[in-house]
Every structure is written in structure tokens, then in C-alpha cells.
Amino acid sequence: MNIIHLKYAVEVARTGSINKAAENLFIGQPNLSRAIKDLESSLGIVIFERSAKGMVVTNEGEVFLDHARSILERIEEVEQIYRLGVPVKQRFSVSVPRTTYIAEAFIAFTKALDPSLQSEIFYKETNAMRAINNILHTDYKLGIIRFSEKYDNYFFGMLNDKGLTYDTIAEFTRLVLISKQNPLSEKEILTSDDLGGYVEIAFADPYVPAVPYAEVIKEEVSDTSKRRIYIYDRASQFELLTENTDTFMLAPPLTEELLEKHGLVQRELVGCEKKYRDLLIKRKNYRFSPLDELFLSEINKSKDRFFV
Numbered sequence: 001m002n003i004i005h006l007k008y009a010v011e012v013a014r015t016g017s018i019n020k021a022a023e024n025l026f027i028g029q030p031n032l033s034r035a036i037k038d039l040e041s042s043l044g045i046v047i048f049e050r051s052a053k054g055m056v057v058t059n060e061g062e063v064f065l066d067h068a069r070s071i072l073e074r075i076e077e078v079e080q081i082y083r084l085g086v087p088v089k090q091r092f093s094v095s096v097p098r099t100t101y102i103a104e105a106f107i108a109f110t111k112a113l114d115p116s117l118q119s120e121i122f123y124k125e126t127n128a129m130r131a132i133n134n135i136l137h138t139d140y141k142l143g144i145i146r147f148s149e150k151y152d153n154y155f156f157g158m159l160n161d162k163g164l165t166y167d168t169i170a171e172f173t174r175l176v177l178i179s180k181q182n183p184l185s186e187k188e189i190l191t192s193d194d195l196g197g198y199v200e201i202a203f204a205d206p207y208v209p210a211v212p213y214a215e216v217i218k219e220e221v222s223d224t225s226k227r228r229i230y231i232y233d234r235a236s237q238f239e240l241l242t243e244n245t246d247t248f249m250l251a252p253p254l255t256e257e258l259l260e261k262h263g264l265v266q267r268e269l270v271g272c273e274k275k276y277r278d279l280l281i282k283r284k285n286y287r288f289s290p291l292d293e294l295f296l297s298e299i300n301k302s303k304d305r306f307f308v
Contacts, residue, residue, distance in 0.1 A: 006068040016054040092291040093122035095131035097146040098234035105302035174250040175266040204230035
């Protein structure tokens with residue numbers, strides 16, 4: 001395997017065609033086909049499935065191509081630095097759960113960046129498994145994952161097996177988040193019966209391998225409401241809660257400032273003592289960069305405001 005083969009594979013994946021890729025690379029189609037087969041043989045994997053519609057990337061191929069693209073990007077950076085004198089870019093990447101205290105920390109982090117330095121920032125809101133895979137199979141350096149204590153053994157075991165280190169950022173039980181205009185806002189403590197006639201808002205993609213999706217969803221939502229709205233976008237939760245007073249959400253604590261800003265209140269739910277954990281994860285041999293340290297500093301400040 002060499003750098004040329006990496007470039008070949010990336011271009012074939014981009015175009016989905018040996019012929020188009022060969023034209024773009026200015027080489028013969030037979031030579032390109034032979035190079036891809038040699039690459040697959042040397043790696044012992046199938047990168048592309050050949051079909052009448054073109055070249056389709058396999059699951060193994062996706063993992064390989066993620067690494068290939070990352071290597072090629074680094075090579076291009078080095079060439080620009082030493083050939084063109086381009087300043088080194090600061091890089092920061094993190095995958096996080098869809099949660100407000102981390103989003104607030106990220107906003108503060110972006111404001112604190114040194115404007116005199118070039119930087120590339122990658123911030124992805126997703127579920128725990130994708131955050132783990134982003135570190136293992138792509139170029140993300142940090143992750144924050146969230147899971148119920150019910151899955152402690154599974155996640156701690158998997159992180160150890162994958163060679164990832166972890167530190168607890170926060171532990172919490174969820175509260176009921178509702179509009180001030182919701183009739184339930186007059187109660188200080190709610191019960192499952194109180195929520196029975198309301199619509200629950202929940203995130204739609206919790207994921208725990210080896211556990212049926214229906215079971216994971218059941219773990220994440222209440223067992224009282226018969227009507228639910230599943231969302232992927234964190235920002236839409238406040239709009240729904242504010243504008244539709246028939247909705248509620250089980251969520252980590254918010255600050256009084258945010259509650260007031262969005263016209264919301266949060267209430268304890270009897271029988272909802274389930275604990276959730278937010279863990280910072282990274283590879284064992286990875287050392288925090290200055291940008292990582294800055295982000296974690298803002299996380300700690302934000303956590304102190306949200307988890308009083």
C-alpha cells in the first residue's frame with residue numbers, strides 16, 4: 001500500500017466509477033482496476049463491491065476510506081506548510097450528546113479562540129455509539145457519551161476493550177421540562193399519572209449494540225405517555241415545548257436563565273430516580289491539546305452553572 005493507492009481509492013469512492021476516476025486521475029482504466037485489486041489484496045479486505053451501477057463502498061471499505069482521507073489531508077497540510085509556508089492550523093474535534101450545558105460550553109469555547117491563529121473546529125451532536133466510532137474509525141479526538149446507569153457494565157467494558165480512557169463529567173437524574181403555560185407548571189412535583197395525557201418529546205436515535213432498539217427506546221422515554229414526538233435536532237425541543245403546551249420532555253437540569261428565556265419550568269418526577277452519566281472519552285495515548293484544555297475548562301464552568 002502506498003499514498004498513490006490511497007488517492008486512487010478515495011477518487012473511486014467519490015465518483016462511484018472506475019472509468020470516471022481513471023479519467024480524473026489521468027491513468028488507464030485497467031491500471032486503476034489492477035491497483036484497487038492490489039490494494040484490497042494487500043489489506044485483506046474488500047473495499048468496493050462491483051455492480052452494474054458502479055463501485056459501491058463496503059462497510060469495511062468505509063472504515064478504510066475514513067483513514068485514507070485523514071492521511072491524505074495530513075499529507076496535504078505538511079506539503080502546504082513546508083512548500084508554501086502556510087501557517088499550521090489548530091484542530092479540535094469532539095462528538096457530544098444533544099444537551100444544553102455542553103452546547104453552552106461550546107459557544108463559550110468558540111468565543112475564547114485566539115483570532116490570530118488558523119483553526120478547524122468539528123463539533124458533532126450524536127449518540128454514544130457514534131461518538132465512540134468517531135474516535136475509533138475517523139479523526140475525532142474527543143467524545144462525550146451519555147448512557148443510563150443500567151448500561152454501566154456494557155459501556156465500561158466496551159471502552160476498556162477498545163482501548164479508550166474515560167472520566168466522569170456529570171451524573172444526574174432527569175427532570176420534567178414543560179412550558180410555563182402548561183397546567184402542570186402549578187405543581188412542584190409531578191407523577192406518572194400527571195403526564196398521561198401529554199405528548200412526550202424524545203430524541204430518536206439512542207443506540208446500544210446487542211440491545212433491541214425497542215428496549216433502548218423504552219429505557220429513554222417515560223412509560224406513561226401514549227403520544228410521542230421523536231426529534232433529532234436539539235434546537236427544536238425548546239420551540240416545541242414553548243409553542244405546544246401539551247408537550248413535555250425528560251431532560252437534564254437547565255439554568256434559571258434559560259428557563260426564563262424560553263418560558264419553561266422544570267419539575268421533579270416521582271419514580272424517576274434513574275441516574276445518567278456523561279463521560280469524556282479519548283484514546284489512551286492521546287494527549288490533550290491547548291484547544292482541548294480550553295474546551296474542557298468551559299465544560300467545567302458550564303457544568304457548575306447547570307448542575308447546582
